[in-house]
Amino acid sequence: MRTLLVVLFDEVQSLDVTGPVEVFAGAEACCPGTYRLVTASLDGAPVRSSSGLTLVPDLALADAPAADILLVPGGRGTRSPDPRLVDWLCEHGRGVGRLVSVCTGAILLARAGLLNGRRATTHWAYCDTLARHHPEIDIDPDPIYVRDGHVATSAGVTSGIDLALALVEEDLGRETALTIARHLVVFLRRPGNQAQFSAQLAAQTARREPLREVQQWITEHPGDDLCVESLAARARLSPRHFARAFRAETGTTPGRFVDRVRLEHARRLLEDTADGVEEISRASGYGTPEAMRRAFVKALGAAPAEYRRRFRPVPAH
Helix, strand or coil: CEEEEEECCCCCCHHHHHHHHHHHHHHHHHCCCCEEEEEEECCCCCEECCCCCEECCCEEHHHCCCCCEEEECCCHHHCCCCHHHHHHHHHHCCCCCEEEECCCHHHHHHHCCCCCCCEECCCHHHHHHHHHHCCCCEECCCECEEEECCEEEECCCCHHHHHHHHHHHHHHCHHHHHHHHHHHCCCCCCCCCCECCCHHHHCCCCCCHHHHHHHHHHHHCCCCCCCHHHHHHHHCCCHHHHHHHHHHHHCCCHHHHHHHHHHHHHHHHHHHCCCCHHHHHHHCCCCCHHHHHHHHHHHHCCCHHHHHHHHCCCCCC
């Protein structure tokens, strides 16, 4: 039996706690005797989450059993944490089998020195701040979770569920994790290197109308000719001026934005339709199945056929 210890504190994000806990509780229900779930706060007192929910821990951290998995959630309470919590993490975080953070829980791990020299992630809105305050950590803002040795960090809120499913799959196998995912009505499983959010959200919305129109055109016509020259003509700008203005206003290059839109479009067709890979590759602007395969392997670590096998919902019987 593995002991999962979840740290609670005031202003914690409740879904950072309950999402992973539901996954591990589901695993325990499927395979009794697998996980022991324990929650603890500094003094054993109830805590109030950032949404106003009151969470009642099992005990105080000082009385907590040795953890095989130590899970540190995020939330507003990570901004000015109780120094005693950071001290406790510094003392106890190094000896656990798996050290896991959800969302801005990575900030607490960083304050405790537990991410030094490691690759990690957190909620996209806090990646720059974490990198600036802790240059000794290799912060990757793109993936929904990152695993570096026994340390695993995840991005915002629901990505904690993805990470928990990955850990359960590692411990108990794919079928158990799939059973839990179906019960929770989530995908099994988004790969860790999947982007934190969609192409449209990843890029800023351009201020100028012609560039906004081009952004919208790209998302609605991923299979069209989307080279810089064609997009620049649509915006009535020279290719050089267009590329410079697009990057300045959106934070990304036209080519990178197009790549993200096409990948996202192809993913949705694989998940939601029975269309063949060749048809999807044409509709998404890749031209050939091989070009789409290369893009999927590079971005997601899985070929289109494998992606569809993992993520297409199972039909109801």
